[in-house]
Amino acid sequence: MNIRTDNRNRLFFQASLLGVIAVLALSSPAAGQWWRFGADAGTPFFTDLLFNNIDAINVDRNLRISADDLDAGSVRVRGRVEADRGVIGRVESSLDGGLNWQEIPFNERGLFAFEFRPDIERDYRFMIRAFSTTGQVSDELDHSFVFRVVREDTRALARKVFEEIIRLYSARDRARFMSYVSSRFTGNAVALDSALSSDFSLFDSIRITPNIQSMGEFNGKWNIYFSFNRQLRSARTGETFRDRANTSLTLIREGESYRLYELATPLIFGLSDPSEVATSDTLDRGTDEIIEVDEDGEIKIVTPDDSEELDDPDSDPAPGIPHNIREGSVDLSVQVYADGSGIGHGEAFSLFDYTKKGIYATMTFGNELGSFVVFGDEVEAGEILGSGPISSVTSVPAEMGFLGEDSEPEEGRLYALKLIDGTYAVLQLSDVVINDDEGGIFETMTFQYRHQRNGTPNF
Amino acid sequence: MKKIRIVLFLLIAPVAVSSALAGTGIIIPLEPPDSIIITPSDTVYEIDGFFLEEDTGRRSFEWHSRISHEQHGVSGAGSGSSFLDSGGHTVGEVEFRSYSPVGENWSGELNTTFQVTQSRRYDPSDFSVRQIRYILSDSSGRNHLTLGDYYASLSQYSMNRSLKGLGYQRNFREGWYMRIAGGVFHPRWDHVAGLGKNRPVDRRAVGLRAQAAGERSILGVNVLTAWDWDRDPERTTQTTYSQMLYSLDWEHRVSGIILSGEHAYAPTRRQPAGGSDEDITGSANRINTRAHAGNLRFQFRGEHVTPDFYTMAGGAAVDRFRIYARGDYRIDSNWSVYAGNDWYRNNLKDRLTSTTRTLIPEIGLRARGLFDRRSLLFTSGIRRRVIRTEKPVGRESISDRLNLSLGDRYRALSLRGETEIMLNNRRKPSPGTKTRDYLYRLVADSRHLFLSGSLEMRPYITLSHQEIEDSLTGKPVRINSLDFDLRGTAVNNLSFGLSYGNRRNRSSIPGQDNSREVRYSANAERSMEFLGGARIQADFGQSRYRFSDSERNYRENFFQLSFNRSF
CATH class of the missing domain: 2.60.40.650 (Immunoglobulin-like)
Structure with a gap:
């Protein structure tokens, strides 16, 4: 199907829907008397x-x-x-x-x-x-x-609903999925509705295989603890993400059916807004990596420990926990294709959520075009410090100038950064590796970073 | 006592017989009750001050077994991306259930389930105990004791989890009861026994709920103590907690209005691994209102949960202040409108670098039964979501969603069409981005009877078209899909299904692959009388994934055979 056919399809759908709406509007009966507000208050x-x-x-x-x-x-x-x-x-x-x-x-x-x-x-x-x-x-x-x-017992009814809501989520059918969400949902049902729209824009293919481990019932509620295998494919990049974990949800009896009452982390539905959707944690979530979606709609796989950090990336450390400074290293690569088709997108890194990103994403620093260190819109100011061990930097200037890129980077070079959230970081380009093979030239820059998160320039 | 029961039985038997003779589906008016409060299931009938108990003295034993084998095959250059694990996966489950009287007035029910598998896809262990539960209850319905797996439900904030331990409820009179639950929150029995890998922290809790009820009001008091058991050297890296939690929940009904709420207070000790202990105290409050006046329905929800509120056994979204209101007004028997607004923020104690506020207003119009077609349903809505994070983080995004849906049924054919348009505008941080997403979906299903009703066929077809704009390049990704399912039920307990799905993903983003996914499958299920009513189910199918880059192509085959039998 080419673009022209796609446009025709879209026009057809739009025209059909507008036609239906027009028919409905024109056929609106005179009984639609909205100004009679409250006139039927005596009706039983x-x-x-x-x-x-x-x-x-x-x-x-x-x-x-x-x-x-x-x-x-x-x-x-x-x-x-x-x-x-x-x-x-x-x-x-x-x-x-x-x-x-x-x-x-x-x-x-x-x-x-x-x-x-x-x-x-x-x-x-x-x-x-x-x-x-x-x-x-x-x-x-x-x-x-x-x-x-x-004939089925309530356990079978609850199990059927559980399978049905997973099927509807996999079919990306938001409207019918929401019909299975209880009016007493303990999370934010409005946020779940919006998160589903975002999920279905992010993922063009959703496959989930649940395996129920146990079910418990009390007073019309069924709590289902299950493990799942999940595969999500990014609609934008085509990249496939897979994870396995344990989680739980609770269904509540409402009229003709059971409905979704509570969701726990790790989330299986509504990944785009986890803090509003989930109201409890699954203690035994397993040690496997979990798919999450950040505020910018970036999909990533994080370990449970990272997940706790990422829930609130700008949170201050709790008193008594000595983790004002976060240290780490990251490899950022770029590829020049051997067939002459050009240069691939480089990789970048964000000190806001400590994840890799595309070079054009909201980022702190990145590797572009093979010999440039670039700084992104998370950087307010910066300065090249020289060289030496990164641990030797005990403070950086509180006020620094604009730092957009370093077009002649050298191994061992240190950079001081002030981020737009008011925090400071020290960065070191510790290694540059270039591999030349049949596929083209791959260049990988290794960066060490130290991020002072308490807002002071002292490390 | 036994004689009294026999006499009462002789008195009530004619009434019961006359009801039975009256046939099923006949309405029998009863004396209006004094209260609408839901009571535990009655097994006692009161006549002129005497009680007649239902016969609960039966003894039974039954067991159910299920064996399932899956065979997966993955091939192609891109098989590493497959969802399936190649090879065979077998799982067997057996469940035992027995009922027996205990003394004159009590009855017991024992449920146990065991599972055996060689596949890590199903379970990390070859053998696992899935359920052990013993329920002891008296014939008056006043005492109810559960040992083993128990779903402990006190209130949302205090306790709402499955545990392994005990639960006891004592009913006093309608709406009045006391409930106690205690145990450890391990989903797996091997973890309770200290076995198995990757055990989470041992979280233990004891909770008590006392509820009183009046004609229009309910009041519940909940007290919970919970603590993490952190002596295991494997788990020294985890932060552990211990707490007392007190909560009060209530409901009150006045004419057309239902008010309810819960208020919780939780002093908690947090013990970070390698850090010093810290005492935190938080509170959570929620108030709900549902009102009905004439054609207007209104609901309000307010919730305030402080950042230091931590519930070890219940549920809450912490560091949140939320106000939600929605009104639905029925214009006439066909048309109704609604409007709602959701507003919430975090950073209630100014501990974060910046505060995020979210605003979600929406309006909508619905119609049902237009043109005297009761099954016709039209819905529409516009929703805006505004998320603003203050400086220095400085984020702002606005997304508008318009959705329209129209469905109807024509004899056996049901049709539903819907569209959803999302306009996303990220203003900050700059440079901002604007994208548009479109979704169109058409769903049809129908039901047909053949061979004098002995064969029922239900075909389902779904067509959808989606366009998603990439925020980095502004280029669209177009996704077209077709799904077809055919489900059939025939006499002799045979059911079967066929399924076909075709999805094409065309990306205009430079460097991105186009892809196509085709899957088809078939299944059949049959109860075999000569095998004692055992059910045999078979599924098989294939999925093919094709990409512009053929090195990513792969194919999945699967086959599953299941056998279920009750004894």
């Missing part, structure tokens, strides 16, 4: 609806319960109906889509109850309505759904 409405212990007040189309949920073979329906003005005059329910209505007694507080014995695997078209003494009736469609008792 149901505030509670329970099928045995299952909350059915927000059930949309289907309510499926397991045979485990039955109480001596029966379903006991309990609920409460209220009206802002007027008094409730009558409550009725139907199991055949409104063909037959049964009056239900209720007390002065609007509480009512009834029961029925359902057949297994048979559909019942449940409806309930209430009339006020002023003649107003609740909307029958509010609590109208197909009810069925299925």
